[in-house]
Amino acid sequence: MEIPAKQNHQKRVVIVGAGFAGLSLAKKLSSQYFQVVLLDRNNYHQFQPLLYQVAMAGLEPSSISFPLRKIFQHKKHVVIRIAEVLQIKPETREVETSIGNIGYDYLVLASGATTNYFGMKNLEQHAFSMKSVSEALLLRNTLLQNYEKAVNTSDENQKSALLNIVVVGGGPTGVELAGAIAELRDNILPKDYPELNFNLMKIYLMEAAPRLLNGMGEASGKKVENYLSNLGVTVKCSTSVKDYNGTDVLLNNNTVIKSNCLIWAAGVKGNAPAGLPDSKTINNRLTVDEYSKLEGYNDIFVVGDLAAMTDRHTQKFFPQVAPVAMQQAALLAKNLHAMQRNAPLKPFKYFDKGTMATVGRNLAVAEIGGLKLKGIVAWMVWMFVHLMSIIGVKNKIFVLINWVWQYFTYDQSLRLIIHPTNKKERAPKVHTKSVIAA
Amino acid sequence: MEIPAKQNHQKRVVIVGAGFAGLSLAKKLSSQYFQVVLLDRNNYHQFQPLLYQVAMAGLEPSSISFPLRKIFQHKKHVVIRIAEVLQIKPETREVETSIGNIGYDYLVLASGATTNYFGMKNLEQHAFSMKSVSEALLLRNTLLQNYEKAVNTSDENQKSALLNIVVVGGGPTGVELAGAIAELRDNILPKDYPELNFNLMKIYLMEAAPRLLNGMGEASGKKVENYLSNLGVTVKCSTSVKDYNGTDVLLNNNTVIKSNCLIWAAGVKGNAPAGLPDSKTINNRLTVDEYSKLEGYNDIFVVGDLAAMTDRHTQKFFPQVAPVAMQQAALLAKNLHAMQRNAPLKPFKYFDKGTMATVGRNLAVAEIGGLKLKGIVAWMVWMFVHLMSIIGVKNKIFVLINWVWQYFTYDQSLRLIIHPTNKKERAPKVHTKSVIAA
Numbered sequence: 001m002e003i004p005a006k007q008n009h010q011k012r013v014v015i016v017g018a019g020f021a022g023l024s025l026a027k028k029l030s031s032q033y034f035q036v037v038l039l040d041r042n043n044y045h046q047f048q049p050l051l052y053q054v055a056m057a058g059l060e061p062s063s064i065s066f067p068l069r070k071i072f073q074h075k076k077h078v079v080i081r082i083a084e085v086l087q088i089k090p091e092t093r094e095v096e097t098s099i100g101n102i103g104y105d106y107l108v109l110a111s112g113a114t115t116n117y118f119g120m121k122n123l124e125q126h127a128f129s130m131k132s133v134s135e136a137l138l139l140r141n142t143l144l145q146n147y148e149k150a151v152n153t154s155d156e157n158q159k160s161a162l163l164n165i166v167v168v169g170g171g172p173t174g175v176e177l178a179g180a181i182a183e184l185r186d187n188i189l190p191k192d193y194p195e196l197n198f199n200l201m202k203i204y205l206m207e208a209a210p211r212l213l214n215g216m217g218e219a220s221g222k223k224v225e226n227y228l229s230n231l232g233v234t235v236k237c238s239t240s241v242k243d244y245n246g247t248d249v250l251l252n253n254n255t256v257i258k259s260n261c262l263i264w265a266a267g268v269k270g271n272a273p274a275g276l277p278d279s280k281t282i283n284n285r286l287t288v289d290e291y292s293k294l295e296g297y298n299d300i301f302v303v304g305d306l307a308a309m310t311d312r313h314t315q316k317f318f319p320q321v322a323p324v325a326m327q328q329a330a331l332l333a334k335n336l337h338a339m340q341r342n343a344p345l346k347p348f349k350y351f352d353k354g355t356m357a358t359v360g361r362n363l364a365v366a367e368i369g370g371l372k373l374k375g376i377v378a379w380m381v382w383m384f385v386h387l388m389s390i391i392g393v394k395n396k397i398f399v400l401i402n403w404v405w406q407y408f409t410y411d412q413s414l415r416l417i418i419h420p421t422n423k424k425e426r427a428p429k430v431h432t433k434s435v436i437a438a
Numbered sequence: 439m440e441i442p443a444k445q446n447h448q449k450r451v452v453i454v455g456a457g458f459a460g461l462s463l464a465k466k467l468s469s470q471y472f473q474v475v476l477l478d479r480n481n482y483h484q485f486q487p488l489l490y491q492v493a494m495a496g497l498e499p500s501s502i503s504f505p506l507r508k509i510f511q512h513k514k515h516v517v518i519r520i521a522e523v524l525q526i527k528p529e530t531r532e533v534e535t536s537i538g539n540i541g542y543d544y545l546v547l548a549s550g551a552t553t554n555y556f557g558m559k560n561l562e563q564h565a566f567s568m569k570s571v572s573e574a575l576l577l578r579n580t581l582l583q584n585y586e587k588a589v590n591t592s593d594e595n596q597k598s599a600l601l602n603i604v605v606v607g608g609g610p611t612g613v614e615l616a617g618a619i620a621e622l623r624d625n626i627l628p629k630d631y632p633e634l635n636f637n638l639m640k641i642y643l644m645e646a647a648p649r650l651l652n653g654m655g656e657a658s659g660k661k662v663e664n665y666l667s668n669l670g671v672t673v674k675c676s677t678s679v680k681d682y683n684g685t686d687v688l689l690n691n692n693t694v695i696k697s698n699c700l701i702w703a704a705g706v707k708g709n710a711p712a713g714l715p716d717s718k719t720i721n722n723r724l725t726v727d728e729y730s731k732l733e734g735y736n737d738i739f740v741v742g743d744l745a746a747m748t749d750r751h752t753q754k755f756f757p758q759v760a761p762v763a764m765q766q767a768a769l770l771a772k773n774l775h776a777m778q779r780n781a782p783l784k785p786f787k788y789f790d791k792g793t794m795a796t797v798g799r800n801l802a803v804a805e806i807g808g809l810k811l812k813g814i815v816a817w818m819v820w821m822f823v824h825l826m827s828i829i830g831v832k833n834k835i836f837v838l839i840n841w842v843w844q845y846f847t848y849d850q851s852l853r854l855i856i857h858p859t860n861k862k863e864r865a866p867k868v869h870t871k872s873v874i875a876a
Contacts, residue, residue, distance in 0.1 A: 192511065194514055195517075394839070394843055417481045418503070
């Protein structure tokens with residue numbers, strides 16, 4: 001790896017991952033003390049809360065993705081490298097990556113979470129997940145292809161398997177997806193496919209717990225269940241998926257549902273790099289103290305979804321949500337600066353801004369402080385908060401136009417199945433390994 | 439293939455290809471006489487004149503692609519199928535496709551043109567082409583990846599091969615691409631990659647003929663050559679490429695240029711389906727009379743880039759441009775209707791609206807009737823005509839915002855390398871063949 005030399009007074013902070021946590025941290029570290037090396041497998045930051053709208057053809061990937069190099073155009077002390085991290089070598093203070101090794105003074109792991117299939121190989125093979133823009137696009141393409149196949153078959157069993165959609169996981173992602181699919185079915189697909197009878201299309205939302213939205217109050221969960229039922233989604237709580245072969249969904253009560261599209265939003269696990277064998281805790285997350293410091297190391301920190309940090313008040317881990325990630329990153333930036341000045345460090349305190357989930361037009365729930373909102377008010381708060389969180393003025397404009405457009409026309413015009421070409425990437429490889437992981 | 443039955447009074451017109459010609463025709467055929475089956479390998483129409491802006495990260499694919507099903511939402515007599523045409527069987531009046539056979543009363547071939555490498559296998563393997571949205575995205579991804587590799591190598595030869603770009607073909611596509619690349623180099627890339635010295639990046643435009651823009655007047659060609667030279671593009675006329683191995687570009691004067699990115703815009707050939715062995719003429723186009731009727735058949739017609747129709751005034755073929763395609767389609771629609779009423783048919787007359795090419799901000803040439811425009815006036819005409827030709831109000835708005843944004847900020851924010859996921863498409867196949875070709 002070719003990295004510009006750091007200046008004499010600088011220490012090098014290597015950050016793995018440019019999600020909410022890694023990006024926030026990189027923005028806040030001062031060139032006065034640090035050279036920052038930001039590593040990510042993609043050349044962009046992705047705004048995960050709206051991935052489901054990319055999957056449902058409501059937004060373009062570019063509206064919720066932002067090129068890292070543009071974000072740091074005016075910060076010469078931030079060096080960006082597109083690379084896959086292979087393992088951490090704490091003994092030599094190095095990170096081994098797909099484009100070579102890099103030494104660090106401080107290492108910050110912010111590589112987030114990935115889909116957890118809890119060891120169910122069939123589900124891992126056949127289910128769709130939605131943790132990245134690429135996965136969201138695959139889901140969008142497959143949905144549209146399934147309808148193209150459905151118009152071309154007269155076999156009713158085959159047809160309903162192609163139409164039906166099963167969403168597993170009743171958290172915000174599952175709820176938002178199920179609502180968006182129901183709106184597609186009601187407002188858009190029948191116009192596009194007059195040959196198909198969309199009464200045949202069933203949408204299921206499965207949740208293993210007795211109710212939806214476990215992270216929110218019981219009233220909100222109940223409200224969302226009502227919204228979804230009214231939209232024609234079959235909500236099944238206390239129900240889990242045991243097996244799936246790409247067509248037959250086997251439930252824990254041994255009934256079978258036919259569907260060629262099962263979307264798995266039922267769990268995540270930490271995306272921990274290799275080389276730190278003793279620090280893993282539940283679901284592959286890394287145990288850290290209140291300063292985000294990794295157990296057993298003085299120069300390695302973990303922030304965001306990968307960090308398992310205990311809330312001293314509840315004795316539970318902080319939830320894996322964007323506000324925790326960004327607040328941990330902000331505090332770590334302060335503490336890293338404090339260390340350089342030998343100033344005292346501060347422990348993490350979470351300021352919970354609230355939780356929200358949207359189900360469809362005019363329908364959402366929000367819990368902000370003591371305030372519980374529902375319906376159109378919650379929906380507008382949801383849109384405002386998300387719009388403001390998107391990076392870039394032009395992206396904000398494009399997302400807003402798309403939303404307004406869809407609101408008034410009941411239409412999304414992004415129903416494109418765009419395939420990559422078959423021509424392989426052919427530029428010669430630099431060093432011995434590919435810069436961009438496939 | 440499952441196709442709804444046509445009504446008794448209807449004849450079935452099968453149209454192969456939803457480009458300018460096929461789409462125009464399908465829009466104009468009346469349900470009074472016809473059932474229309476529109477076949478395309480993609481589920482969208484692509485606006486080819488702006489592909490180069492997709493490749494240069496200036497526009498999103500969705501801004502210049504439009505879902506076919508949306509275009510025909512209110513026309514029940516137009517049946518859309520996403521399929522690859524395998525061969526024509528005139529003896530049984532059938533089209534064999536990847537999703538089954540379909541019978542026709544009239545067949546209209548509008549499958550356009552594809553890149554012509556004139557038998558040079560190495561170029562076909564290593565060069566980039568730009569005839570589809572997918573190819574434009576591959577080019578965009580590769581360009582950005584090459585810069586990511588360039589920041590990570592200290593070998594100067596390797597670095598300049600990664601930076602240099604060779605465009606082959608001095609027609610409108612080559613000219614517009616070279617200009618867009620020069621603007622990227624001057625305004626955007628140095629901000630994104632402060633580690634790279636963009637004085638090392640050379641842009642070449644090669645044209646085998648003695649001058650650029652052969653389809654336009656000599657003054658326009660000369661003007662564009664000046665524009666490009668001022669933008670720092672090395673224009674080499676009377677120069678052709680003999681060979682290319684992915685790094686070394688061998689020219690006809692036996693000099694070698696180092697570049698990992700050669701874009702081939704030097705020729706097209708007709709994309710003729712199999713099964714019509716005797717009708718091919720120069721460059722795989724199909725010879726038709728003035729009524730677009732294929733030589734030797736009474737129920738097969740060819741329109742657009744695939745048709746080789748002789749202009750009776752010049753004794754040359756009409757050019758392969760969008761206005762010819764759309765006018766041929768409009769006339770064929772009239773003639774097909776006339777046939778049903780036993781009315782006389784009209785021969786094709788081309789109304790030449792003019793030719794244009796843009797080089798960069800404020801720089802373009804246009805020849806409209808006797809009028810020859812250049813500079814900012816031609817550039818504004820170019821933008822207006824292209825903007826008006828894009829399908830859909832929202833697409834027009836998005837393209838306009840992108841252009842205005844780029845004009846004032848000197849910036850494009852779409853520099854994203856989005857890879858497809860590795861997970862294969864897993865829904866079961868309908869019939870025995872895949873509906874969507876890979």
